[in-house]
Amino acid sequence: MSSQTADTPPPAAQKPAKAKSVHTTQPRDGQQVFDENCERCHNAPQSFSPSISGTVVKHMRVRANLSKEDEQALMRFFNP
Numbered sequence: 001m002s003s004q005t006a007d008t009p010p011p012a013a014q015k016p017a018k019a020k021s022v023h024t025t026q027p028r029d030g031q032q033v034f035d036e037n038c039e040r041c042h043n044a045p046q047s048f049s050p051s052i053s054g055t056v057v058k059h060m061r062v063r064a065n066l067s068k069e070d071e072q073a074l075m076r077f078f079n080p
Helices: 030-037 050-064 068-078
Strands: none
Touching: 030 068, 050 068
């Protein structure tokens, strides 16, 4: 015998509502990324053209094992 009514689904069929994930973190600061990862070997350049900085950042991202977010932060730092 079951104590459930026809209107109540069995417990296994009831799914808890999922909380929505909200991404609220601020984008990384390029100066901070540079200071933490690049400064030990490099001085900050006075200026970079966007094409050169893109090439340098992509190359060094692989060598320094930086995240895509760090790459984007560095691009904003080099090309304000």
